[in-house]
Amino acid sequence: MTASCGPRRAPRRRPFSSWSHFVGNLLVTLALWLPASTDACDKIPRYASMKAKGNPVPPVSAGFAVEYECRLGYRLIVPLVRPTTTVCQPDGTWAPPLREACTRKSCPQLAEPLNGRIEGTFQFGAQANYSCNVGYHLVGTPVLRCELAGDGNNVAWSGDPPQCEKILCQPPQQIENGTFSNSHKDTFEYNEVVTYSCKPSGGPDEYSLVGKSKLICSGPNKWSSDPPECKVVRCDYPSLRDGELVSGFRKKYYYKAEVEFKCNQGYSLEGSGKIVCEANSTWVPEIPRCVKGVKSSVSSSPGRPTPDETLVILLNYAFIGLFLYVP
Incomplete structure (x- = not known):
């Protein structure tokens, strides 16, 4: 007896194994791709x-x-x-x-100016500072910068180098009723001095020089101060009622004349004891007054004993010391 079998069926594929294979391949691909793209x-x-x-x-x-x-x-x-x-x-x-x-990069080397000097470096972004010796002044820009030039591939200085020129002054201003020394000169050098003086007035009162008599050439066409004036400055006789002059006796009182006062016995001075005749023909400060009565030469301040009070205090301490002393 022969047994017969029907046709063999192919084993049934499980969907899970196909999905696993796909995921595995994807992970391998990602693993290979990530290091190159991260x-x-x-x-x-x-x-x-x-x-x-x-x-x-x-x-x-x-x-x-x-x-x-x-x-x-x-x-x-x-x-x-x-x-x-x-x-x-x-x-x-x-x-x-x-x-x-x-x-x-470095800018071209700079030469020191005649009668001057340079401080700084010559590299890109740096600056060169110019200054002059005493008696000379700078003509031009005092600071040059090493900066980009043209299309930016090169560097150059920001300007032309300055120069140091000798300081000279034109003659100072002429003044009315006066003159100055060396007035015939066309120029004056640095630190050169001119001295002003007044001419004779030709009248009963002489001119006074009001201001600084000496001017110094301190910079290019720059004098140390304004010129003075020559004018008549005369103050009235300084009379003081119930007082007298101590010093400064004269017939006429001109510019900068100084006098000193004191009061008669029994009077005290109210104001300044010294006064000066100033440019507007007035006394400065004003003439003082003599007021009847003598001011105390001792001024007591709050909380501070007067000399009489001090004496009383000392006597009290001495008495207490004798009382407590036991031989």
Whole structure:
């Protein structure tokens, strides 16, 4: 007896195994793709003298290389021994780490001015300060800056160098009723002095020189002060009722005449004891007065005993000391 079997059925595929295979392949693909596309460096290194070529925008992936060039106003250090290219690493660092490979450009060497000097350096961004020797003044700009020129690839000074010229003064102003020394000269040198004086008045009262008699050439066409005046300055006779002059006796009192007063016995002085005849023909301060009565020469202040009170206090202490003394 022969047994017969029907056709064999193919084993039934489970949907789960197909899905697992797909997911596994996807994970492998992602694992291979992620390291190449993940942004490893979120910042581009910055340097004072260098800038990145092409202006790359972070973040960048591992393996991304950045090449640097000098900024405007800078040049490569010669001989060049430092790298200028760095690469982003998977851990977010850059290798090799770079150091500044550029240095500032220099402007042309400046010569010191005749009768002057320069302070400063000649590199890009620096400045040169000019000054002159005593007796000379600067003509031109006192400060020059080393700055970018043209298209920015070169550097140059911001202007022309100044010069130091000798300080000279034109003759000072002539004054009415007066003159000054060396008035025939056309120019006066630095620190040269002229002296003013008044001419004879031809009248009963002589002219007084009001102001500074000596002027100094202190700068280019600059005198140390305004010129003085020559005019009649005469003050009235300084009479003091119930008092008298102590010093300054004369018939006429002209500019800057000084007198001193004192009061008669039994009177005290109210005001200043010394007065001066000033430019407007008045006494300064005004003439004092003599007031009847003698002011006390001792002035007591609040809380401070007078001499009489002090004597009483001392006697009291002496009495107490004798009373307490036991031989």
